Amino acid sequence: xxxYVVDVMPxxxxxxxxxxxxxxxxxxxxxxxxxxxxxxxRFEVEIEGDATPDSLAxxxxxxxxxxxxxxxxxxxVHLA
Amino acid sequence: MRVGVVTFPGSLxxxxxxxxxxxxxxxxxxxxHGDHDLQGVxxxxxxxxxxxxxxxxxxxxxxxxxxxTEVIEAAGKGMPVLGICxxxxxxxxxxxxxxxxIRNDHRKFNCVxxxxxxxxxxxxxxxxxxxxxxxxxxxxxxxxxxxxxxxVLDRLEGxxxxxxxxxxxxxxxxxxxxxxxxxxxxxVVGLMPHPEHAVEDLCGPGTDGLGFFTSLAAAAFA
Numbered sequence: 192x193x194x195y196v197v198d199v200m201p202x203x204x205x206x207x208x209x210x211x212x213x214x215x216x217x218x219x220x221x222x223x224x225x226x227x228x229x230x231x232x233r234f235e236v237e238i239e240g241d242a243t244p245d246s247l248a249x250x251x252x253x254x255x256x257x258x259x260x261x262x263x264x265x266x267x268v269h270l271a
Numbered sequence: 272m273r274v275g276v277v278t279f280p281g282s283l284x285x286x287x288x289x290x291x292x293x294x295x296x297x298x299x300x301x302x303x304h305g306d307h308d309l310q311g312v313x314x315x316x317x318x319x320x321x322x323x324x325x326x327x328x329x330x331x332x333x334x335x336x337x338x339x340t341e342v343i344e345a346a347g348k349g350m351p352v353l354g355i356c357x358x359x360x361x362x363x364x365x366x367x368x369x370x371x372x373i374r375n376d377h378r379k380f381n382c383v384x385x386x387x388x389x390x391x392x393x394x395x396x397x398x399x400x401x402x403x404x405x406x407x408x409x410x411x412x413x414x415x416x417x418x419x420x421x422x423v424l425d426r427l428e429g430x431x432x433x434x435x436x437x438x439x440x441x442x443x444x445x446x447x448x449x450x451x452x453x454x455x456x457x458x459v460v461g462l463m464p465h466p467e468h469a470v471e472d473l474c475g476p477g478t479d480g481l482g483f484f485t486s487l488a489a490a491a492f493a
Contacts, residue, residue: 202372205373205418206373206374206376206416206418208373208374208376208377208378209374211378212378249300257298257327257331257335258327260328260331260364260371262363262369262370262371262418262419263371263373263418
């Protein structure tokens with residue numbers, strides 16, 4: 192079984208209100224010195240068979256078409 | 272005309288949209304997300320709500336619903352398609368419209384009577400309005416912030432494809448106060464506010480939204 196991780200993050204220029212909410216909460220909990228928080232998503236995708244260039248390409252295709260929206264998000268795929 | 276309104280799992284405003292279609296003088300046809308069938312309608316409305324629970328991203332899963340294959344194909348041939356709120360999000364996810372909608376910049380859900388300026392009136396959904404007309408309809412959204420690259424925003428403005436803009440305080444952080452846009456041809460319109468909730472005096476802020484549904488007839492006989 193091949194296990195891939197897809198990390199999806201809002202593009203740097205896109206406002207991330209969820210990250211901002213977390214950033215606002217941390218000082219209240221006593222975590223000082225935090226200057227920025229960005230919130231993204233992590234997907235773990237298991238594929239039948241061994242990891243191959245083909246299965247990697249397939250997961251990249253999934254990331255491109257469904258797991259991320261390329262208009263507002265960047266993604267990275269790597270083996271778990 | 273026969274106007275289809277698609278119901279997705281989690282659609283909220285499909286019944287109101289069908290009612291508004293009837294108030295606009297048309298036959299409303301209920302369409303189902305799981306059918307590869309538009310039942311021969313002349314136009315389609317994608318209604319508001321939280322289709323598929325807004326899982327993954329708003330509209331991301333609905334965009335691949337079976338009926339969307341037919342909607343995208345028909346839109347490409349010029350069929351009028353109106354996406355309201357969640358429907359606007361689905362149109363962006365489908366790449367029928369550029370840009371995307373993200374969480375409101377103030378992070379709260381909005382539910383207000385919103386003033387708008389209608390700017391593009393040569394679409395089948397807005398021809399009943401006059402250019403620059405100010406209207407008040409309901410706005411209710413949690414993820415209504417319209418974003419796109421500067422290049423795309425410039426192109427939308429340059430080509431006159433901003434259909435409606437927010438007046439007064441920007442309610443959700445939408446870039447350039449954009450409330451609605453269209454594709455190049457003008458047959459596909461996405462709108463974050465809800466004209467279907469403003470079609471009769473009994474409830475809602477008036478009848479300013481009715482024009483979105485009477486425009487179809489005007490367009491058909493133009």
